[in-house]
Amino acid sequence: MKSFVVAAALSLAALTSQAQAQDAAAGEKVFVQCRACHQVGETAKNGVGPVLNGLFGRKSGTIEGYNYSDANKNSGITWDEAVFAEYIQNPRAKIPGTKMIYAGLKDEKRIADLTAYLKQFGKDGKKAQ
Template sequence: MKAIASAALLTLGFATFAATTASAQDISAGERSWNKCRACHQIGEGAKNLVGPHLNGLFGRHTGAVEGYSYSAANKGADITWDEAVFAEYIKDPRAKIPGTKMIFAGIKNDKEIADLTAFLKQFGKDGKKS
């Protein structure tokens, strides 16, 4: 009985380790994907608006809401709250999701890459600190 319990705990421990490792790998892959964004956006402590707004605290934020950034009328009027599904749709083709947006980006079409980028972005709170 002890051998079965030990095996179960070992299996559970490995599953937890694998899930944690997979998550870290996703964030790491998302950070590499972030390189496609960093020419126009910043994230993290001290992030500033560039060609595009900073992306701290993106998820849960309303479109057109970053103070000090000059949004297009289309973005201001989009009435979207960013969540994972909306971001995934947007990042595939920004101009299809928000016609008239100033964002000029070909998009990221790969769902795995979008999920990885989302995991990376979700680390950063409104203050730019990693959670």
């Protein structure tokens, strides 16, 4: 019985990892629409929008060299999955006065996929292995 439980747990872990990889791959496709303003990766630079490397766990308005709106700098937000999901659905509702001009991403699956993709990138832009 004990070996069955261990085998089941290992199978579940493998499926979870595979699902996350699939979500990240789908999220990369979602990110195509974000690329007009944002970059990720080791060579990412601020553009119309700030670099999104290391987004989760970071305080809003803190990427060096990017000119944030006062609304963003003073929002008090620390990015996590729930805050990001709410923000990306309607940025101007979450942070009134933000410079981000984006109608919003409404589909929860696509938001989850985008989140999985962005979570791969550390502060240095390297993908977690």
